[in-house]
Amino acid sequence: MKKENILSLKGLSKHFGGIKVIEDVTLEVTVGERVGLIGPNGAGKSTLFHMIAGDLEPSGGTIGYFNEMINRLPNYKRTENGIVRTFQKNNLMSGLTVKENLMLVLQRINKKHTQWWKKANQKNYPLLFEELEALLQEWNLQEYSHTKVQDLSYGVQRQIEIILAIAGKPKLLLLDEPTAGMSQVETDQIITLINRLPLEVTIMMIEHDIEVLFGNMDRVIVLNAGTLIADGSPEAVRENPEVREIYMGKEELANA
Amino acid sequence: MLSLKEVHSFYGASHVLHGVDLEVKKGSVVTLLGRNGMGKTTTIHSIIGFVTKKQGEIWLEGENIISLKSHQIAKKGIGIVPQGRRIFTTLTVRENLTVFAEQDKGNWDLERIFDLFPRLKEREKTHAGNLSGGEQSMLSIGRALMRNPKILLLDEPTEGLSPLMVGEVMDVLLKLKEKGMSMLLVEQNIATALSIADDVYILNKGEVVYHDHPNELRGNMDIAYHHLAIS
């Protein structure tokens, strides 16, 4: 039996003034799929994420989420419904500590965020704090718990960026270059954790690190100048001459 | 050309660099490796003067620049491609490239940058804040080149670039090296880093834990992984 579609884009396009950044993209993603998204710089990958997450309004076409048309849904509602994203450029509550950043996600997931009558401390919210501890442990970040995000190194900030999304219990997780700026060790860690996510979580990931991408995704989509030029298994895409031409560097070609 | 002696750096009360020694010889490329949060960026920032609370000596062509302001340091011929790109979002692409340019000092000019990154030419009049991540990286590199520096500090310059572009950028860096430009390169991709380096330093918790010729490392990747994985 074919799995249910979690995301279906039909004729999606985005224009900025005269510039056509996304042109007529049609795409379906089924529940639980792990989809990689590659393409040259400026191909429109991030723009596509912006539109799916509701941070940009499409110029044309529709975005379907399960069986619903969500074009008009504001971004925070989409997040509530399970579409959670990370940003290519760190975008955090940088004056707050790591703990406070994570808490903001955890309390919303647990529907505690409208409570105003008690202080948000361990005594009043033991469960939240348990979850928090677990997260910090999992990512090895206990020592930074009380550090302001702006005082962290770039790479650690990127980690927080990703944790914020994963902690948000996504159904559709959009990762925009999660391992950029991460050292080898951290990259491995992130990949492990992503792979450990429940199977029903659908993942779309933009990534320029070919090894990471081809090694972990079920399917790879290639975007060039706003249009889909390839869509298939990692192996198939890797062999695609057009993709090699516009995307891969010499080294990768040599490796392949 | 550039050498750091016993450099200690601080953010407020927190002590981040614990006596870093490092040398970039004229015309050579030094790469700085290390896990996240180990002090690579802090090292770069200490050199260019973004970090002001520091001790030790930083010698640039026979002059100790540790207490100079960053604009004075930059004027001495240091170019920087910072981490996170830090392009000026409210300026157009062209302005980003030209406003700080010092074209009389060398032969990088707008035309050559546009040849190198055709993408930027297409986006010439766009506000840089609207560029894609990779385009911003190109812009940041272009901006540094336009100043025709004697020494380049590159903090993960290839971040966000497609493999094809990474190749192109590395080619350019190699050519620059051939022409005698000195570089300090922070890079996460070890293979990329080693392909150009004359010298490798590995930082751990603000200290240099490994320093050798890249060939040694290439021959014995275990050492690298060993130093890079401990924390």
Add this chain to the structure above:
Amino acid sequence: INTSTSKEKTKEKVKDDSPIKIGALLPSTGVYASLGENLLNGMNLYFEEQNWEVAGKKVEIIHEDTEADPQVALRKLRKLTDQDQIDILTGPVSTAVAYAIRDEVDSKKLPFLDSHAGGNDLTRAKRSDYIWRSSFSSWQIGHSMGEWAYKNVGKKIYVTAADYAFGHEVAEAFKEAYTKAGGEIAGEVYPPLGNNDYSSYLGKMNKDGIDGIYAFYAGSDAVRFVQQYEQYGLKGKIPLIGSGWLTAEDTRPQQGNSPDGIKASIFWDYSLDTKENQAFKKAYEKKYNKRPSIESAEGYDAAMILAEAIKKLKGDVTDPDKLIEAMSSIELNSPRGPIKFDKETHNVIQNLYIVETGIVNGKTENKVIDTIPQVVDPGK
């Protein structure tokens, strides 16, 4: 708990030699700062002439800055009564302040001589046994010009005033008197207080078939209005009349020659040729090295009235009712002419003068051209 007001405590100090304390609630900052300064100068001048001694007792003025802000004024009033334990209160410039402190003054039975604030209601609906006014009511200012304007200026007049309670009250009083005399109001316009460009309002007034413009403006408004009245070509075409503040002693120097020909009604003017006024002017100029203004005269008069009342009581001001009693029956010739209190309304009864501005030795000077004797506020 110490809930008593200070008055009970002061009862004990009947016959000691502690000075009589007069609280002066006057602004020294904010928009009315210069008025407050002049009022205080006037008072200081009078008491200095008396060597700060009346009926054998020392007199002391305790000045507090109201900033022309009712909230601050009330705070300062409480300081004056509770901390300084003043015997008499005088001031303020702003009517809003006068209204704001009215209840507190009334309930504390503090004798209060209003030396400037002219809001009609203070001696009408908000009348209090302890509040008397030696300055003027806005009705007196506006009304006095009405009939005179009909007889001497023309049958059709345009009315303009700054858009605040006082401006409206003056304009109302003028309209009332003027229409009663038979005149017709050609139109009216009320620019905001502190307006800086009157060009469009002047354009509105610049109509054919108008005999005059009645304007109530003071301070910076008066300077700008009168100047722009000339610049936009209305001078020489439509006569301008108004209240004395339009061409007041301290505004005219800034207006250049523009005020030439303006006629205004006011209760005191520098040019008033009486014995008392000559003496006052001379003393004031000697002490302060500048001409007195309307407010200087008000301050001087208020001080004089208080001194007379104290004299009547032989220096014993501990009983507020007696003090009020003594003050209310005072009649005297002040620099502005004969004044007395209306026992019914507690407002002053005084002459109003029509002054005309002319040019003498290249500078503008006012001249009294008519007198409207002993104007009484109707009290409702």
Add this chain to the structure above:
Amino acid sequence: MKKGSIKGILLFLLMVLVPFFLSLYYVNILSEILILSVFALSLNILVGQTGLVSLGHAAFFGAGAYATGIAAIHFSSNIFITIGMGLLFALLLALIIGLLSTKAHGFYFLMLTLACSQIFYSIVYQWTKVTGGSNGLSGISPLDILAGMRLSNQVFVYYFILVVVTILLLFLSRFLRSPLGSVFIGIKENEERMKSIGYNTALYKNISFLIAGTIGGLAGSLYVIFNGFISPTDVYWTASGSVLIMVLIGGVGTLWGPVIGAAFIVILETIISSYTDNWMMIIGVAFILFVIFAPNGIVGIYNNAKRMLFKGQKIPQKELNRIPIKQQTKMDG
């Protein structure tokens, strides 16, 4: 019991005893400080918590004050009914202004609130029949707490205000650190990201605005009960400016900062202006000294001093409380 709450109770008892020791003048000043504290506390919810720097907060003060005053003159002499009217009116006004202005950011927000409050000011100023125009609304008599119990005396008024302020502080001390409170802080830090992690920031900004506006209205109501009058001066933008300064000087985003700021300004202004006409200059110098040497306000000075004294103990260092006046919204590149 925790150290904090013991200190709080002691402070409360001290405040209760004040009228037994000090003269009425000081009691009145304290009342005024408490009222302005309420005002400053309310603004701090916007400025310190949500990062919305408003220069129009006096509108709510005025709304509460005028509604209470008018109700007291025309409808009822019961204190709760009249205060209720004040709160209701302030709430409605906050709803309108909030809907209009929370869409704008940073400096534009500041100017929008300024514009709205100036429009409110003009209405108050020109609607003479109802509000008394420039002369203000005066002659508001003391109100009843219960039938037969009248706040006829300044000391009673003081106690009433003290109780209200205490309740408000108790409420705020929980509220500001509650989950909802942290949502506001998140919005201050990065509104875009808050949306992306699933918060309807427009809604929360409006809620913050409503709470702040209503409590601002409460301050106005108390003010009318205390002084028996209200005038347009208290609605003018300078009033908004001075309450903003109280918050900044006291310590933005802290619980006690606004209270201390209110006390500081009132005391400074009252004392200095009795001695010199040039008090504005002295206050101006004080501002500048604060900005340069104590950017975290009086609470910041206190915390620093504490840290110096107890160097050995670990007291978490509070960093500069920077409030961004953002010029443009940003998004991922």
Add this chain to the structure above:
Amino acid sequence: MSALLLQMMNGLSYGFLLFIITSGITIVFGILGVLNLAHGSLYVLGSFIGYSLIMQAGLPFWVALAAVPLLIAIIGLVLEMVLLRPTYKMGHLSQVLLTFGLAYIFHDIFSMMWGKNILVVTPPEAFNMSVEIAGNAIPAYRLALIVIGILIAIFLWFTQEKTKWGAVIRAGLSDKEMVGGLGVNIHFVFTCVFFLGSLMAGLGGVLGSPILGVYPGMEFQILILSLVVLVVGGLGSVTGTFIASLLVGFVETFSRYLVPELSLIITFALMALVLVVRPQGLTGRRVV
């Protein structure tokens, strides 16, 4: 018809007066990101010193017009270097508070030095008359202001748009540290901008005083007016301020003429309207 023409001229001249007054604050806020609440004070200081030079020392108007702005600019320079500089790293609110403190200090200096009365400067002899246009008298000085306003606008527009300076300053706004890293002394640039902004304030002070007069307390009026124009125009662009000045000038003039009761509200209503419809001001650019 002629009444309408007159109001048009009034709107135009008032608009240019606004532009001259507000251009200084535009430069400093729009470009430097410093909300200079002492702008009104610098303006008023210019007026007062102008008054002293022209009316008390008897110097010709033109001398004051040259000397005063320079003097104010130097005062601004000192203020920037001594007081403002330490606050750049502390965020915008600190500067608001600091410059507000300055405004308070200036306020008292004014009343100590020049008293509390309104003072007016007479316009230069050549312009101290009215010109007849289509049957309406219009003060010649106001016509002169229109010309001066146009010159200032061109000068500022050129500096901001056509020289590299404008771009450096905009860059500094988004990332000061990085500008330093590229070899530009951003503090020096900021000082220059503040110098220029103060220069404009002084110029406005001298030019405005024959029409508006000057008195302590006026600085706050000027300040609010400037802020309104600044915001309506959209922060930072000279073009925006120029358009906004004329717009506010026209709207105010005509509302006074047509609905005088509303004139108090109308400017703020205009500002609110512009911001609700276009939260970035008229010409503000939206960077997405």
